Amino acid sequence: MKLLRSTLLFSALTFLSRLSGYARDMVQAHVFGASGLTDAFVVAYRIPNFLRRIFAEGAFAQAFVPVFSAARQSGDRQALRHLLDRVAGTLCAVVLVVTVIGVICAPWLVNVFAPGYAGDPVRHAAAGDMLRITFPYLFFISMVALAGGVLNSFQRFAVPALTPILHNLAVIAAALWLAPLLEVPVYALAWGVFAAGAIQLLVQVPALARLGLVPRPRLGFADPGVRRVLRLMGPAVLSASVSQVNLLVGTAFASLLVAGSQTWLYLADRLLEFPIGMFGVALGTVLLPTLSRRSAAGDGEGFRRSIDWGVRVMMLLALPAAAGLVVLAGPICATLYQHGRFTPEDTAMTALALSALCVGLPGFMLGKVLAPGFFARQDTRTPMRAAVIVVVVNIALLFAVVLPLRNAGVATAHVGIALSTGLCGLLHASLLGWWLYRRNIYRPGAETVRLLLWLLLACAAMVCVLLGARQLVGDWTALPLLWRLVHLAWVILVGGLVYAAVLLLAGVRFRQLREPPSD
Template sequence: MSKALLKSTGIVSGMTLISRVLGFVRDMIYAQLFGAGAGTDAFFVAFRIPNFMRRLFAEGAFSQAFVPVFSQYQTQRPHEELHELVDQVAGTLGLILFGITAIGVLAAPVLVWIFAPGFAEAPDKQALTTAMLRVTFPYLLFISLTALAGGVLNSCGKFAIPALTPVLLNVCMIIAAVWVAPHFEQPAMALAWGVFAAGVTQLLFQIPYLKQLKLLPRPRWAWRAPGVQQVLKLMLPALFGSSVAQVNLLIDTLLASFLVTGSVSWLYYSDRLVEFPLGLFGVALGTVILPNLSRHHAADSPERFSQTLDWGLRWTLLIGLPATVALVILAGPMLAALFQYGKFGPEDVRMTTRSLMALALGLLAFMLVKVLAPGFYARQDTRTPVRYGLIAMGANTAMTLMLIWPLAHAGLALSTSLASFLNAGMLFRNLRHNGVYQPARGWPRFLWQLGAANLAMGLLLWWGVGDLDIWIHASARERLWHLFWLVMAGGGSYLLAILAVGIRPRHLLLQHEK
């Protein structure tokens, strides 16, 4: 079973790696062609609003609510009723989101004023952001329906296609930035149209694979259908609980709009680098274990449920701790090597380094939430994560108001990291207190081994990094080459260290397989 879980996680991670690499190429193009000015600030706000709602509706609340219900029907009902559920959810969700999209397009000026009030002091920037938002907002409709298709495919064990789909977003955005932007009076406006095209393309890409499973939706409105009501009942409270980190990042964007020009862009690039390991493993692992946890719950197997959570937590720490250490130490060198081209200059590297280090400190917490939250959603408990999410949001707001003055945009990132640790801690404590999760044997020794291995890797990277000014003034080739060898050395030293302290593959199997 653990081999199947690991294989599925590897498939999702592999597909995600392709997407993230293309995402880096996309962001390097952004940095070179557009820099960190008013145009990019406007686009990042215009994209972040529907993208935030996407994570709230699609990857967040909807996925966490739909997959457990789908798994229950898959386990206990005939195929005809399963197909009917997909038809009803697709039609109901689609019509609701169509209405939300129409409102979003009409209310674009109000949304820009709400989410980036600081732009009011720069009317041209505010007007450009509004125009962009009217183009990007329909992305919410397309990508949410894509998430429905992905939930069906993931629940049926077809993880590769949903994981590969985000590649299409990056391809569309690269085409828009390189070939379409020069034809616009405001070149950054082409990026908004790239988002729109990506939404349509990703949705169409899913259709043949749903057809193979004989689950291609025939959308119809069915608000009162039991399955739809069950999904909605789980989804509404999960709107807050499943995407607390994204709410916190949106608050950061709002406050950053009051700071100096470039602050929104610096936070964006920081977020992109943190999203790489988070998406590569944290999101991948959460995607894979949710259907498995849901099936264990539907089959009334609490022991297997706990063992699957334990397996996920071990792998999260095994990957998340070194990723956090490496990202904090290599923040400046990575930004200089990947983005210091064209209009993204040395000062942008220095400023983005501050926020990246602060946000990277929360990487492990972001990953833990992705693994712990399914422990609630698989049991169709959405209220508990909501309560904890609201507490974390309140803490984030309070810390932001304290940290923004001494640390500026870096204070926004640090408060998000600290709030995520609070959220992860509350989720873990609840699972333990209620007996849902029972740690397997060997955790104290495992934690000591991980600590020693990460210390060894961290010391090597710290010794090899040197001063940031050296990176900034080096040639592009020298920066990339130096970074490549540091990453190889860090990864190799960590692998050797975990072997030296005694961690073996058998220690990472599910408990009943050992």
């Protein structure tokens, strides 16, 4: 039950973080709406955020945690500190160089990631200015990720899970109090991101100090442990960041569409990140150190059972989340975003993007469980192969679907970007699962297959009830905010109860979610 307790703790803390994230999005939508300048901020935020997945909790974490866990398993405290100091110093040096280059080359980066801004000097200049402000966030958050990897390896999940709340509060404060003081108010969001990175780093220090593992950065490119991390990190750069690569490619294509498209996609993605962050990332974060320890100990059967447990838990959560978000996309977007300058049309456009993205939600979440099956074995090349295939397929779909829609003047062309991203999420999880199966690393047990059938039946029942409830409420956008919140709360509650009731009637019990002991 240790894995389940840790996952529930991480999920509960992440839930608080996501609530503050939605408060941030609501404030942003209310104060700034969806416009060309908010699109420019999305670009300025997405670029360092994408690199964060490489240098922070993405490729770096997937490479660092198994190596750090193996060093910890040896019991040599001095060697552990030596590895941490050298990794910290090397990561710090690399990210600092990348940050400086990013700040200097901001206008050229905008040309690459938002080619549609070439003919719009206002958006291009705003995106470049804000990118110079947000890029140092990469340095701060990379150090935060290093600290989080250390804490997670010691089963200390609270501080890393709660830290994002500070990010959201900093951006909210900037939007409410700094924006009115600036000549271009939307620049406040960029300054909020900068401040958030520094604050998040500072709160990690006491937690590391309690473990006696505050890093003393030293350059260590020649250190064997550092070189091992770097070798693993190379292929993991793409494999751990596949969804972000696709989102970044989608952002570039969206820059060619009507103003507001990037904001609609960004807000839809933020809603999708709720179940992914609360359940997918939580479970993957908790599972990776456990799988790494079992791999180092040669416990193949325990390794397989842990993945199978993760798949069962993930399916239990991912399938109803995807179905519910598709059915309730409009009501959710209207409740969270339709205030101030965010119009009913913006709500409809965001809801369409959310429904399309949710097609891939089970794939996005299962990938968080299946990928650690490779990373824990210090195999980053296989996930890289899957990622390369997925990115190529995504780009092909965007050229085949989005550009024709854009050339035809279709206002909802951004939905093609969202659907392509969702389909590629399913493809990514399918490739990872197939390669684990073919190598006999993981094969789902009979109990997992039976559970899947009951989950699909429960989801079908839930969808029928949600559709009926939505029809009963009527036009969500015409309701006052308070009534939107009330109706959304009872509809979600009823849908969840129906889902749980069907599973209970089918004989699904809590004990099926317990992690089986390894032999």
